[in-house]
Amino acid sequence: MVIAELAGPGDARGLVHTEPVAKRVTCPTFVGRDAELSQLERAAHAARDETQLVLIGGDAGVGKTRLIDELCRRLEAAGGVAVVSGCVDLGDVGIGYGPLVDVLRRLRTTVGVEMVDGLLEHVAPELRPLLTAGRSRREARPGAVLEQTVALLETVGERLPGLLVVIEDLHWADASTRDLIAFLMRK
Numbered sequence: 001m002v003i004a005e006l007a008g009p010g011d012a013r014g015l016v017h018t019e020p021v022a023k024r025v026t027c028p029t030f031v032g033r034d035a036e037l038s039q040l041e042r043a044a045h046a047a048r049d050e051t052q053l054v055l056i057g058g059d060a061g062v063g064k065t066r067l068i069d070e071l072c073r074r075l076e077a078a079g080g081v082a083v084v085s086g087c088v089d090l091g092d093v094g095i096g097y098g099p100l101v102d103v104l105r106r107l108r109t110t111v112g113v114e115m116v117d118g119l120l121e122h123v124a125p126e127l128r129p130l131l132t133a134g135r136s137r138r139e140a141r142p143g144a145v146l147e148q149t150v151a152l153l154e155t156v157g158e159r160l161p162g163l164l165v166v167i168e169d170l171h172w173a174d175a176s177t178r179d180l181i182a183f184l185m186r187k
Contacts (some may be wrong), residue, residue: 008082030070033063040071048161052078053185068166080162083107087172099167100149101130111160146183155161
């Protein structure tokens, strides 16, 4: 991360911060939010039998990410798998299916390239162009991407019943990601 400061508009004395950037500070002990965490744990447990979709809302800085971090930590300690992705604020220019691509990449890292690539080949071939360098994401047909994302997540969920997929900052989602989330909500 590079932090650039300008003393004022049009000032050429731009300073670039080269010191190490402070890391996010969080308390190692989870404090408060027991009721919310309990609800999320129940939803995660119920997801072993039926897909669950949970939306967490709140003002910036209220602790949504810390709550998710704690849920993921507990889920992984119990043998589950958590994959966290997010949307990025790019203004009017969005990266089509950006969070989905990130989820697929993180799944490859977390559960193995062979498993995910095998599923992409047999269950969700329309998702392969999203991961293939040099190929356009436009090659993926939107309707097929929606259906095959569901099929892929269901198949991974059957093999890994403790699967949790988190997509943060949905308010910054591009149109294709919003469509995907809306489609997942109906399943």
